[in-house]
Amino acid sequence: MEHGYTIKSKPIYGALAWHDKATVHLVIAQSQGGLAVLKLFEQMQPKQPVRVLYAQQDTDYAKTLKKVVPEGLDVLNSEQELLDVLKSIMPTMRMGLRIYIAGSEGFIWSVAEAVKAFGVENADLMKEQTDTLARTIYCVHCKAITHNITTNIGKCSGCGRMLFVRDHFSRQMGAYMGLMIDAESPGELPAIEEIYP
């Protein structure tokens, strides 16, 4: 982590809150993001139609969601299944759709990428990070993507280099930049610590 200043490219996530103006609300969540959805429904019940897509994992809010969300809830068994349903409903959506996403950073950006193909821009999305702080990194040397890095230094899944995880985030790839750490003196590594639990 880099101290003393903020790097603009590190995304800032907020807490979900309903837009009061919309024609349709689409809430997309994964695992612990279910809690964010429950909090959202505590705020109020929007007048406009609501659709909720929820991918359940180990922590499971599906049961409670079924009680709280009156209609339009889809519980899916994996992120992939959720993305498939999402892609099937997006073509019916028009301007006035508001999208809310809650889940891990990796999940948020897979959803962002999926809806981008339908003309929804990043700035249009409301996002809440839940679950893990684990980072997806892209290796600047071999371009491979490695998921679930919880430490300051991680091993590239492509070329095996030890990469230092920077705060530099690419929205296109939904991943942080990873730079070879021992380029100058191979094998000499600083302590590896868990900082993105």
Next chain:
Amino acid sequence: MSMINVKVVAIEQVTPLVKHFTFVKEDGSSLPAFSGGSHVVVSLDIGGRIHRNPYSLMGSPMENEAYHISVRKQENSRGGSVFMHENVTVGMPLKITYPVNLFSLAKKGRKHILIAGGIGITPFMSQIADLNRMNANYELHYAYRSPEHGAFAAQLKEKCGDHLHCYIDSQGQRLDLQALLNDQPLGTHVYVCGPNAMVLATLDTARNLGWPENHIHSEQFLSPPTGEPFKIQLARSNIEIQVSAEMSMLEAIEAAGVEADYLCRGGVCGRCELDVLETDGALEHNDHFLTDTEKASCKKIMPCVSRAKGERLVLDL
């Protein structure tokens, strides 16, 4: 601010109230490239007082031999547009700023809906050239008072074909914003330029339908309102300046020989913002840039359109 020396090579009366001016560079070289939606500020010496008015560039951004602007005669304005209509002649040298774009097309847009009222058509003329070149999905909705006021309607028909929809008020044709914006595909952007009521109605309609802010674009340069004369002090320059009833604060600062930043001179871009160090009276904020909280705090002012009441206003300049 560095200026370009141009000369007027053609003037054409397009409607009873609108004149079209063509400029080329005085030394015959090419003009700087620009993007659709850009404007320049034309500087006019009216009886020793410098007026600076922003006008949209209307030609194709691909053409850099000449710039084109259109000016609507504003009878009760402070004289800039009347001077353009009555005193500017072919062959006359003028100074203009480099083009600045505060109304550019959204690059990620899938579809573009352009809404123009009257002379508000001008920034769209250059955008249309860009949209046609990109083969983009767009619609141009152009509303005007009566057939003789439809400046460029014929020209637009030729350029835009089916993309163009005209609404002639005197023939009872109205643009239904709700119906227009109600059912648009994701990735649509709306752009509006025209009279205040039309701009506000468009913004309102789009927002009420849940369109995200970054899909809604407007351009509306305010002309500096006149008012009571007042005095200002410039702390860094250490001078006191009288702002007359007719002048804007920015013009008075410039007339006193102090360099001040600006881009739009119409209260929208934010470039001219000045810090208020001290004030004993009410500030008349006329801009569309500062938030209501900022306006209430009396810590900042936009000198291109805003004024003040009271005896003392000290600015950090």
